[in-house]
Amino acid sequence: MPKAFFIDTSRCTACRGCQVACKEWHEHGVVPTLQRGTHQNPPELTPTNFKIVHFDEHKIDGRIHWLFFPEQCRHCVNPPCKDFGDMYVPGAVIQDEATGAVLYTEKSKELTPEQCKDIKELCPYLVPRRDEKTGMLTKCDMCIDRVQAGMQPACVKTCCTGAMNFGEREEMVALAHKSLEKVKKKHPQASLLDEDSVNVMYLVTQPRDKYFEHASRDIKPLSRQAFLQKIIEPVRRMAG
Amino acid sequence: MTQHWIDIKNANAILIMGSNAAEHHPISFKWVLKAQDDGATVIHVDPKFSRTSARCDLHVPLRSGTDIAFLGGMMKYIIEKNLFQKYYVENYTNAAFIVGDGFEFKDGMFSGFDPATKKYDQKKWAFAMDDKGLPKKDPTLKDPRCVFQLLKKQYDRYNLDDVSAITGVSKENLLKVYDAYAATGKPDKAGTMMYALGWTQHSVGVQNIRLGAMIQLMLGNIGVAGGGVNALRGEPNVQGSTDHAILWHIMPGYNNVPTTNWPTLEDYMKGNTPKSNDPKSVNWWGNRPKYVVSLLKAWFGDNATAENGFCYGLLPKVDPGVDYASMVLFDKMYKGKVRGGFIYGHNPAQSMPHTHKIRKALTMLDFLVVGEAHETETAAFWRQPGTDPKDVKTEVFLLPSCQRGEKDGTISNSGRWHMWHHKGYEPMGVSKPMGWMVVEIMKRVRDLYAREGGAFPEPIAKLDWYETYDPDLLAKKTNGWFTRDCTVGGKDYKKGDQVPSFPSLTADGSTVSLNWLYCGGYPAAGKNLSKRRDLSQDARAAKLGLFPNFSWCWPVNRRIIYNRASVDMNGKPFNPALPVIAWEGDKWVGDVPDGPAPPMAMEKGVYPFIMHTEGMGQLYGPGRVDGPFPEHYEPAETPVTSHPFSKQLSNPCIKIMDSDMDILAKPGDPKYPIVLTTYSMTEHWCGGGDTRNTPALLEAEPQLYVEMSQELGKEKGIKNGDPVIVESIRGKVEAIAMVTVRMTPLTVKGKTVHLIGMPFCFGWTTPGVGDATNRLTPSVGDPNTTIPEYKACLVDIRKADKVTELAR
Ligand code: SF4
Numbered sequence A: 001m002p003k004a005f006f007i008d009t010s011r012c013t014a015c016r017g018c019q020v021a022c023k024e025w026h027e028h029g030v031v032p033t034l035q036r037g038t039h040q041n042p043p044e045l046t047p048t049n050f051k052i053v054h055f056d057e058h059k060i061d062g063r064i065h066w067l068f069f070p071e072q073c074r075h076c077v078n079p080p081c082k083d084f085g086d087m088y089v090p091g092a093v094i095q096d097e098a099t100g101a102v103l104y105t106e107k108s109k110e111l112t113p114e115q116c117k118d119i120k121e122l123c124p125y126l127v128p129r130r131d132e133k134t135g136m137l138t139k140c141d142m143c144i145d146r147v148q149a150g151m152q153p154a155c156v157k158t159c160c161t162g163a164m165n166f167g168e169r170e171e172m173v174a175l176a177h178k179s180l181e182k183v184k185k186k187h188p189q190a191s192l193l194d195e196d197s198v199n200v201m202y203l204v205t206q207p208r209d210k211y212f213e214h215a216s217r218d219i220k221p222l223s224r225q226a227f228l229q230k231i232i233e234p235v236r237r238m239a240g
Numbered sequence B: 001m002t003q004h005w006i007d008i009k010n011a012n013a014i015l016i017m018g019s020n021a022a023e024h025h026p027i028s029f030k031w032v033l034k035a036q037d038d039g040a041t042v043i044h045v046d047p048k049f050s051r052t053s054a055r056c057d058l059h060v061p062l063r064s065g066t067d068i069a070f071l072g073g074m075m076k077y078i079i080e081k082n083l084f085q086k087y088y089v090e091n092y093t094n095a096a097f098i099v100g101d102g103f104e105f106k107d108g109m110f111s112g113f114d115p116a117t118k119k120y121d122q123k124k125w126a127f128a129m130d131d132k133g134l135p136k137k138d139p140t141l142k143d144p145r146c147v148f149q150l151l152k153k154q155y156d157r158y159n160l161d162d163v164s165a166i167t168g169v170s171k172e173n174l175l176k177v178y179d180a181y182a183a184t185g186k187p188d189k190a191g192t193m194m195y196a197l198g199w200t201q202h203s204v205g206v207q208n209i210r211l212g213a214m215i216q217l218m219l220g221n222i223g224v225a226g227g228g229v230n231a232l233r234g235e236p237n238v239q240g241s242t243d244h245a246i247l248w249h250i251m252p253g254y255n256n257v258p259t260t261n262w263p264t265l266e267d268y269m270k271g272n273t274p275k276s277n278d279p280k281s282v283n284w285w286g287n288r289p290k291y292v293v294s295l296l297k298a299w300f301g302d303n304a305t306a307e308n309g310f311c312y313g314l315l316p317k318v319d320p321g322v323d324y325a326s327m328v329l330f331d332k333m334y335k336g337k338v339r340g341g342f343i344y345g346h347n348p349a350q351s352m353p354h355t356h357k358i359r360k361a362l363t364m365l366d367f368l369v370v371g372e373a374h375e376t377e378t379a380a381f382w383r384q385p386g387t388d389p390k391d392v393k394t395e396v397f398l399l400p401s402c403q404r405g406e407k408d409g410t411i412s413n414s415g416r417w418h419m420w421h422h423k424g425y426e427p428m429g430v431s432k433p434m435g436w437m438v439v440e441i442m443k444r445v446r447d448l449y450a451r452e453g454g455a456f457p458e459p460i461a462k463l464d465w466y467e468t469y470d471p472d473l474l475a476k477k478t479n480g481w482f483t484r485d486c487t488v489g490g491k492d493y494k495k496g497d498q499v500p501s502f503p504s505l506t507a508d509g510s511t512v513s514l515n516w517l518y519c520g521g522y523p524a525a526g527k528n529l530s531k532r533r534d535l536s537q538d539a540r541a542a543k544l545g546l547f548p549n550f551s552w553c554w555p556v557n558r559r560i561i562y563n564r565a566s567v568d569m570n571g572k573p574f575n576p577a578l579p580v581i582a583w584e585g586d587k588w589v590g591d592v593p594d595g596p597a598p599p600m601a602m603e604k605g606v607y608p609f610i611m612h613t614e615g616m617g618q619l620y621g622p623g624r625v626d627g628p629f630p631e632h633y634e635p636a637e638t639p640v641t642s643h644p645f646s647k648q649l650s651n652p653c654i655k656i657m658d659s660d661m662d663i664l665a666k667p668g669d670p671k672y673p674i675v676l677t678t679y680s681m682t683e684h685w686c687g688g689g690d691t692r693n694t695p696a697l698l699e700a701e702p703q704l705y706v707e708m709s710q711e712l713g714k715e716k717g718i719k720n721g722d723p724v725i726v727e728s729i730r731g732k733v734e735a736i737a738m739v740t741v742r743m744t745p746l747t748v749k750g751k752t753v754h755l756i757g758m759p760f761c762f763g764w765t766t767p768g769v770g771d772a773t774n775r776l777t778p779s780v781g782d783p784n785t786t787i788p789e790y791k792a793c794l795v796d797i798r799k800a801d802k803v804t805e806l807a808r
């Protein structure tokens, strides 16, 4: 039975407990950051930040909207990053059968920086990051060690508002739909993002283009076509 | 808190004002969102649109420092529209009391003011008494001198136009908030107020909170589930530290500090033990002698006897009417009147107002001992920017303190829950618990006195001191034990038995207790209730979200205080769906009631507000030094030169330090036209000493910023992310501009007033993050507490050509 996350951004207070818990659980070091006129820091995912809370603000019809989005890998049902990984270095990207977690293994070190870049670009949400120090491809690992030990992922465990939820996919889908129905009363434009193709389902209150670009990157027109294109490209490169 | 965190879920309306709860008390929002799920309206009144506002139904920006005008308007609205809970107001508050002839209010001033001392003669505000020594009353509330009529008159001036003009809040928004919140004036509805330093840190801080409490009384929101006046306190253990008297004006358990007016114990007891001639008034403070004697016994042990006044004479006495608050202490230090001392877990060089002055003041010391987990701006002041260590005479000792996870002990949370925390791992390096430092240092001081004598050794020599620092022993002693075999309340106790609960404390020396409020929390050997983690509850408690078997809470494990005000005079709950307590048959069921007496209407029944001498909620409060009713006054630094409610611009009793460095911008100063408010944030804790040394947190919030509106950005040519200089009459601070739609310029008396906001947690000991925002704020304070006015002062802002404090 695959697992899934349901992330209800209408409850998120951007406390960043999840962002910090993720680092702490993985004993990740930090990247140097600067204040750039936003609370969002580090600006994007890094090899030591598998989770970043995004802050987007708008004034729409005189009303202020501050949109929070705790970003992480979506653990796609049919992960494009795996399609590519399998082609380059089989076993570099695996999908855990029991949980559906998409995981990058030690073997990902065998991927060239360029291959890593390709994989990142084919990810509909631009998630994977190559760790220049270890050579590994990195991203959220669903806290697979915790989950296999019967615990909740670190980010879910720390979230006190009910924004982060984790469990059996079926339960999460049901919870997502129930929540959407409720949230729609206050936010008529609320929707679930790509619920069928991902195991990390986000509920957003505004149209998706009001969020940062990788939340809004629309995968449908891109997927098959882009995938084929991408496959040809490296072959060409190898040939050339 | 009168309530506890989980109880927030029971509210029908939540007014978050003077607090950024989601950011500073993140867990509170678990319960705020639960209430919202069940239909509660959540309102945030605050200058800045914050992470709290993002989750609220309504965010209303107001000009910092105008809360009383805003709430005064609400009070008028509630009275005029008859939205108050009449039964509650008539029976449970002092609305019917007749105020004596001495009280008068004219043009912003109450009667009895002495301009020379800036003090009121509070006796002028006393109630009119009848021949039995009880306050005269008019139950019809019609007498023009009754509290209700005076209250009505007081806030009659706070009309929508004037409130809107001074607060900068549109009339439409005022009405939205008033309507939504006043709707909780019904018996089966409850509204809660969540506040924090945004209410307290003003020169009218105490009166901000009083007016909030008065509105809660009018709406019948005190004592009930989902109601209350809730000071949000947190990780710094503010609840525990006030209970145990880290403030100068009280001893543990909220007992006044001795003054020279009370040279003997007898004088002290006479001056501090209120009497009531009303048999229905519990007048709890009538028990004070038991608590104070037990405290003296805890301090001086066998040396304290009835014959020597339990060593009361050995306590230091302050001069009456003299302020010893920390702002005054640093003023004295700056003036060279302090030689040295100890600073534990506090970073005044960063977190006190006007830190230029504080940093200078520290250089006047001969010695300074700092107990800290990190080297803070206070510990390192001798090498602070602009100071050559060679010029500093002060000898500085930094005692490395371990962190909470490295030691056993307790914390009292905001809901008054006393919770044990277990040591998780050994302290790093040579670091030690601060309690250990105090015990060991005092042991050596006592040895010195024993060997060498001294001018007045007794207060130190006669202390009942400790061999080693033992948190369990201190917890036991905080509860207290019997000093001899005795019988109290018909029960026999043996010497050394723990006191079961504070009604068993005595004034004859047979009990010790370091804090009567906590008596009952460790009622028998091996029974430390702060260690309880039992989640069991009955159906009634489950509905309320009460966990009576989890930890322990003062007083006597009562989870909601003043709960006798949640039932009518026959003990029937106002809100039958969420009863806190109820009189069933011949006993109370539910939470621990405020005393076992039967409901008020019964023969032995008592009034609900047991801590007040008259037993009633105080709509009229003659105990505050700046007036029995809150009145709007402008902050010490204000962008306006007048306000609509009176000619008195600022609080007449305001505390202002008077050193040469203490300068203030004049009202409406054109050089400093912008209002600055300062605050914390989720990622950093207080002055930042701990969290700036926690890499993951510094990564998330790396540098000092200033939040400002897009309109102000345009006016000043400042773009998002630009380095800027913020300047007040006292100093300059570099920061990065956060130009945002979340800040809104306000229209105040027809003119645009800009507000900016800055966190205060960044300091120079962490390189490149910026330095103290408090270099901008003034040393002025509230007259009741001397809490500094951090929340409103005047500044200007400009784009910086280059910055030196911030890494770029
Ligand atoms: S922990 Fe929860 S509330 Fe906090 S930022 Fe993450 S998702 Fe949002």
Ligand code: SF4
Pocket: A073, A074, A075, A076, A079, A080, A081, A082, A102, A122, A123, A124, A125, A126, A127, A128, A139
């Ligand atoms: S979100 Fe990207 S990285 Fe994560 S599984 Fe899908 S394709 Fe792979």
Ligand code: SF4
Pocket: A021, A022, A023, A025, A050, A051, A072, A139, A140, A141, A142, A143, A153, A154, A155, A156
């Ligand atoms: S599931 Fe684990 S790895 Fe993934 S974002 Fe959450 S804490 Fe980080």
